[in-house]
Amino acid sequence: MDNLQSLKRQVEQCLLTHQPNPQETISMYQFHVDFYGHLLSWLKAQSTYPQFYFNLRDSAEKLCAIGKVRSFSEVFSANQFVQQSGFTLIGGLTFDGASCFYLPRLLFQQQQNRLTLSVFIDNQVAFSEEKAAIAPLLDNLARYMAFDDIHSNRLQLIDQAHNQAAWCNMVQSALQALQHTELNKVVLANASDFQCIPALNAKDFLRESELVNTHCYHFLFAQDAERCFVGSSPECLYQRQDNHLITEALAGTAFVHHDTQQNQQQADWLLHDSKNQYENWLVVEGICQNLKHYAQNIDVSPLSIKQLRQVQHLYRQIFVELAPHIGDDRCLQAIHPTAAISGLPQQIAIDFIQKTEKFDRTWYAGTLGFISPQRAEFCVTIRSAIIEHNKIRVFAGAGIVEGSDPLLEWQEIERKAMGLISLLQSTTTQ
Incomplete structure (x- = not known):
């Protein structure tokens, strides 16, 4: 050093x-x-x-x-500052669109x-x-600290926003809304609270996640010493280089197996399953509709598979040539939250989520990244957790469309949460 x-x-x-x-x-x-x-x-x-x-x-x-x-509570003023100063701002938006950018x-x-x-x-x-x-x-500029091994830490489940029965009831309510309202898709989530013994350092936790959760963004945001938001997200909200923007639709899920043949069978099933194809296309459609007023051209890639450690997803990239003078403020407001984390139509889905879920998402399913004049990049803050003293709250969500099975969706969110929970070797239940 x-x-x-x-x-x-x-x-x-x-x-x-x-x-x-x-x-x-x-x-x-x-x-x-x-x-x-x-x-x-x-x-x-x-x-x-x-x-x-x-x-x-x-x-x-x-x-x-x-x-x-400097700090900015409006994305418009943040973008204006970047263009005038030439500096890079960091931060993002919570799920419900509250802005937090700062120099x-x-x-x-x-x-x-x-x-x-x-x-x-x-x-x-x-x-x-x-x-x-x-x-x-x-x-402290020249100081650093070695990482501690977290494998001996133990987790004990102490509470969940929704247990399995409550989750299944919530999904049933969503399925009824899909039949009787304009709702086409809604993404429901759960929050699981664990006690960690001994207390967990967020930097040690995130470093372990970096080692095993590859092909992901890894992020940490702590506004004070009391709470830290961390995660390893596979999903890009968008990357921008000058007026060229790339975003993506990551929706539709199957499990990853240790057996290579089983894994390939799951991938093949996912690529041809009409329910998952429909869920992914809704995300594409939502992004394209929201960006079309700001774009000179939009192209969508063919459907493919993005494989992670615990799950695999249907994946499409969306290539956008922005119209002149379109800033990151408009891009963020147009794309976030995508149908992959909220649903369609967007506002109806958000209203349903806020009425139905029994917890505040805050930074979960928000976005974090940076803005500069030449480029910007943001991830979607899924596969994430809040670490507070000796407690950790882990989030996971699933897209509900016509044909969704409540119990299968429960299994999906449990598997997604394992991407972080499994980092600690010894996990006990309530």
Whole structure:
């Protein structure tokens, strides 16, 4: 970690020579070093909040940030700030669309073994105050902590928003609504609360998930030291490079088996099952309808399979050429929440969810990522959990369409939740 010591000295020297520019509301300094450590290990040693970590699914890029200089509770103002300043904002939207974007104090961006640190200084605040705010971050800048083994941790189920009987009743209510209302699909979810002995460190938990839940986004967002939202999501909300946007429909599920032949049979069944094909196409249709007003061209890829550790899904990519001057604010509002996590028609599905589910989703089935002028990328925050002291709340959901079987849907959400629960070797029930 000698290079982190080098970074610390460079930042300290920068602060000694910094002269606030009255024409710049915020100053940014960037530093580049080779780095062979793990940013989660660095984040584990930090005591400044908020904390953010984002490991991209389709590249070797990672973002990690601590502290906050500016925050935005509206996605429009966040996008406007990005376009005017040229800086990168991190954050996202909760399931119900509440916006939380911010400019961090320190932002690390890692590509392979090359690390870039951006330090932001608010020139609208007295520089003495800014130095005092940055000082504790510098004290810890070269620190890191080794990961602890979590396999000896034990989980005990203490509560569920819906037990199996309640879940089946909820799905039956959804099936009736599908027959008698305009509802075509609704995605219902469950929350399971576990006690963890000993208490679980979120960074250790997420590192273990990175090792086994491959081909996923891995994310961590903690606004304070009390609660931490973590997850390993297979689903991209969208990637944007200039005016080229890629999004996807990930809906329709089958189990993954250790037996290769059984696994292939499940994949073949999934590709040809009319119920799952219909569920996936509803997601495609919803995204295309919502984006058509902002797009010059939209193309949809053929149906394929995306295989994960516990389950496999039907998968289509959607390629969009955005019209001129369409910003990430409009893209986020048009795409989120997709029919893969809410249903169709969108507002009717959301109303049904809020009336039926017995818990607040908050960041579950929301979206997290980053916005910059040239590019943006967001994941859908499924396969996720909230870690709070010695308790962990694990979320899982399933799309309900005509033909859904309540008991099979229960088995599906239990299997999805196992993607995180199984990271701890010894799990007991209530």
